[in-house]
Amino acid sequence: MQRFGWLVVLALLAGLVAPTPASAAARAPDRCAAELDCTAAEFDRMTADERLEFLRALQRGPAALLGAPDRWRNIEGVIAFFRDRGLAAPGTWVSHVDAAILEGIERGVALALGRSPDGFGNPGSARWAAYLTRLHRGELTARDAHDRAWSEAEQASTEHGVAIAEEVHGLRPTAVERRFFLFSEFYRWTLRNRPVAQDLLLFYGVLAHPELAVRRVPFLDWFTDVRESTPSYKGSEIAYAYAGLDPISGVIGTVELLLVYLPELFREFRGVR
Structure with a gap:
């Protein structure tokens, strides 16, 4: 009976140290691009190179189905700059803002493709979905209309990222x-x-x-x-x-x-x- 009790204790201890979803191995960037359900917290843990890999895989894959194989190359440029300057390390103000932008884009693609109705609480998700839907329908051929819709979507995701960094994590730039x-x-x-x-x-x-x-x-x-x-x-x-x-x-x-x-x-x- 005493031996059984120790087995129970050991089992409980094993449960305490078993990996949880938050501490488990991070999903690969290409998997995030395929599954379209990685969170801002997951993107925050990625390196700049991993974020670039995700964004490029997203554009090659799901986004291309919506006629958007190259609509976030400018964000690639910013992330590459962060990488080369050693900025946006996980857990920083810059990283949280950037992570929310990536989450908004990802969930926007998922919404536009009908994969899921969940925007993960990111206001940019619906904006990106509307942008992609209009782009796919051929409604954004005029440059000013296209750029306005794109910018409004990124602005919403950016402001959400600022709120996460400052109100959730207590960080300031x-x-x-x-x-x-x-x-x-x-x-x-x-x-x-x-x-x-x-x-x-x-x-x-x-x-x-x-x-x-x-x-x-x-x-x-x-x-x-x-x-x-x-x-x-x-x-x-x-x-x-x-x-x-x-x-x-x-x-x-x-x-x-x-x-x-x-x-x-x-x-x-x-x-x-």
């Missing part, structure tokens, strides 16, 4: 991360406000570079093309450099962003076009 985040907000604003951005480039572009006002439309097309990773990677490099210098003490408006951000970015554009 560093001063540099906060200023870098302002540049990402500016990018999404530009996608949502293409006509206004063109007007700003007409009036202020000449201050950044003599040719910019004339070539504002092809430059804006390049800068906001979600199917390209180079503009977002190079833009992240420039933005992070200026964020580190804090050129305007964190107080920034749209015009100031244009004047600070554009000269180097336009030189990058001229180098490839």
Whole structure:
């Protein structure tokens, strides 16, 4: 009887240390892309290379069925920048925000494909699903309509990620991360406000570079093309450099962003076009 009691105790102890879903081995990125049910917490535990692997597998696979085999290449550029700079380590403010963006995209694909009605509480999920549905139907052929829908979806996922980082995990961005985040907000604003951005480039572009006002439309097309990773990677490099210098003490408006951000970015554009 005493021996039986010890066996019970050992069994209970084994149960206490047995792997739980949270501590079990992480799912491979390609499995997340196939199953479309990895959570933001799982994405947070991934390295930057694993996140890139997931996003590329998602675009090659399920997203391609919706006519979106290349609609998050710009996010690839940002993640590659994080990787090369050693940013977005698991558990950081940046990582949680990025993880929520990936979750929103993933669940948006699942919703649009009819795999599941669950958005995992991510407001971006429904937005991405609506974007993908409209894209698949051929309703987003106009550039301004496409970019607005894309940006609104990413904005919703981003804001959810900020809430997770700050309200759930009690994290706050560093001063540099906060200023870098302002540049990402500016990018999404530009996608949502293409006509206004063109007007700003007409009036202020000449201050950044003599040719910019004339070539504002092809430059804006390049800068906001979600199917390209180079503009977002190079833009992240420039933005992070200026964020580190804090050129305007964190107080920034749209015009100031244009004047600070554009000269180097336009030189990058001229180098490839």
